[in-house]
Amino acid sequence: MCASMLLTQEAQDTIKDILKEADTSPSPVIAQTNPPRFDDFENITNTFQIRNLRTGIPINVRRNGDFNSQNWQLRQFQLRGELLKKDKLRDKWDFGYVQFVEPGKRDNCLVIAESGFLEIKSCLADLQSGKLESVFSIIPTSSGAVQIRSLVLDSNECLSMFDNPQIPEYKRIGILPCTLDFDTYIDTTQLFFFTPPLMRASALKPKN
Numbered sequence: 001m002c003a004s005m006l007l008t009q010e011a012q013d014t015i016k017d018i019l020k021e022a023d024t025s026p027s028p029v030i031a032q033t034n035p036p037r038f039d040d041f042e043n044i045t046n047t048f049q050i051r052n053l054r055t056g057i058p059i060n061v062r063r064n065g066d067f068n069s070q071n072w073q074l075r076q077f078q079l080r081g082e083l084l085k086k087d088k089l090r091d092k093w094d095f096g097y098v099q100f101v102e103p104g105k106r107d108n109c110l111v112i113a114e115s116g117f118l119e120i121k122s123c124l125a126d127l128q129s130g131k132l133e134s135v136f137s138i139i140p141t142s143s144g145a146v147q148i149r150s151l152v153l154d155s156n157e158c159l160s161m162f163d164n165p166q167i168p169e170y171k172r173i174g175i176l177p178c179t180l181d182f183d184t185y186i187d188t189t190q191l192f193f194f195t196p197p198l199m200r201a202s203a204l205k206p207k208n
Helices: 009-024 081-085 123-129
Strands: 049-052 073-077 097-102 105-112 118-122 136-140 146-150 157-161 173-177 192-195
Touching: 105 123, 118 123, 146 192
Parallel strands: none
Antiparallel strands: 049 192, 073 097, 097 105, 097 136, 105 118, 136 146, 146 157, 157 173
């Protein structure tokens, strides 16, 4: 087994904590008739969409026509030990760590695969492997949009749209070097924003 795949006992304990947390967490909000309060599942948010500022296109990996295939939930957690050391920018850009979770499937996470494209894989298996393909850090900007930093490779690349007429537009999301210079404007291809989830909606009755 290669050295990068070996984890110390501390790292294994960290993964066990996350496993335990996922096993005991209530089901996501959308799956329940009477949703619990936010503090009942504090590590999982309500559903939302992730859209690119340049195109407005939401991140949609499955593309199966299901509304929820375009929605995500956010799980925030801490990395410790060897897993934390994999983030080479942890001291300068400490904005915490998140996973983007498929609604209703707590172990399905958005990942940057080795192909360079977005896929859905097991959240926990990714942590166990130490690849951290499912782990991101959200970098705020002065515009209100965000950069989404990936922890793969040298931890200095962010989600970005790219141009390639041979690839469907909704799949044109990979990673490119983040713009971390305070004196440089960030290209809109690298900026994302969160919007309400795609779901059926109806008008609300006004109060009398």
